[in-house]
Amino acid sequence: SAVISQKPSRDICQRGTSLTIQCQVDSQVTMMFWYRQQPGQSLTLIATANQGSEATYESGFVIDKFPISRPNLTFSTLTVSNMSPEDSSIYLCSASPSGRYEQYFGPGTRLTVT
Amino acid sequence: GIQVEQSPPDLILQEGANSTLRCNFSDSVNNLQWFHQNPWGQLINLFYIPSGTKQNGRLSATTVATERYSLLYISSSQTTDSGVYFCAVGTSGSRLTFGEGTQLTVNP
Numbered sequence: 001s002a003v004i005s006q007k008p009s010r011d012i013c014q015r016g017t018s019l020t021i022q023c024q025v026d027s028q029v030t031m032m033f034w035y036r037q038q039p040g041q042s043l044t045l046i047a048t049a050n051q052g053s054e055a056t057y058e059s060g061f062v063i064d065k066f067p068i069s070r071p072n073l074t075f076s077t078l079t080v081s082n083m084s085p086e087d088s089s090i091y092l093c094s095a096s097p098s099g100r101y102e103q104y105f106g107p108g109t110r111l112t113v114t
Numbered sequence: 115g116i117q118v119e120q121s122p123p124d125l126i127l128q129e130g131a132n133s134t135l136r137c138n139f140s141d142s143v144n145n146l147q148w149f150h151q152n153p154w155g156q157l158i159n160l161f162y163i164p165s166g167t168k169q170n171g172r173l174s175a176t177t178v179a180t181e182r183y184s185l186l187y188i189s190s191s192q193t194t195d196s197g198v199y200f201c202a203v204g205t206s207g208s209r210l211t212f213g214e215g216t217q218l219t220v221n222p
Contacts, residue, residue: 001159031208037155042200043212090155096208101145101164103208105157 002027002095004106012112013083020079021109023093028073031096033103034066038089046091049076083113116141120201120213127191127220135186135216137201145204146177148186151215152197160186160199191220 003026013019023032032049047055047068055068070076080087093106117140127133137146148160161168161175163184168175172191177184188195198217202210 033208033210042214043157043202045209045211048209092157101204101208102147102159102162103202103210104159105149108155108157110155 002029002097002104004093004095004104006093006106006109008109009107010110010112012114015084015113017083018079018081019083019111020077021091021093023076023078023095023106025074025095028098029095030073030098032070032076033094033096034068034076034078035092035094036089037092037108043092046078080111083111085113087111088113116143116203116205116211118201118203118211118213120199120216122216123214124217125219127218129191129193129220129222131191131220132187132189133191133218135188135199135201135218137184137186137203137213139182139184139201139203141182141205143179143182143203143205145202145208145210146184147202147210148175148184149200149202150195150197151200157200188218191218193220193222196220 007022034046035043046061047057049070067079090108092108094103119138146164150158163177165179172189174187198215200215202212
């Protein structure tokens with residue numbers, strides 16, 4: 001398995017600002033992912049964070065709004081840019097141990113935009 | 115993309131009852147996971163089960179890949195089983211598509 005931590009655990013931000021969320025894995029992993037969970041809804045994949053290359057974004061998500069970094073095999077960041085109240089969600093990071101498909105999730109970051 | 119349907123959307127049980135949650139998916143998969151999201155939002159891995167049957171304590175799961183469905187069984191339910199149960203599937207590598215979830219409430 002993989003143990004994943006996220007920072008911050010929650011934040012309240014003002015409209016128009018940006019927040020960077022950090023995700024740390026306790027072992028080297030090939031695949032890392034970022035998801036959004038809007039209130040009362042399921043999880044939606046934002047992007048796959050690739051080490052050494054640009055992230056792969058899902059339909060409806062763009063790099064300018066959700067820039068992602070993956071500087072090494074244990075760490076990734078997601079920035080939520082120019083926030084609006086519609087960005088209020090839980091943002092979750094996940095990872096798959098190398099050679100395996102199974103995903104493990106971090107505790108999430110609860111973001112409220114006012 | 116692949117479609118994932120979970121049923122029932124909501125389920126209310128008395129403590130000690132058994133239940134079966136269903137996940138139907140629209141394409142062949144090489145990855146299927148069941149998760150429990152607790153009231154604090156943490157996603158807990160229950161099973162990685164792209165095919166076959168697994169058991170872990172009071173929980174068990176069966177995936178019939180040829181018929182494109184998976185079942186999660188909860189026996190002798192406890193109040194701590196309350197939360198949302200998600201089925202998530204993947205058709206290429208680790209990338210997952212989540213169903214809408216089943217909200218389970220277990221009353222004492």
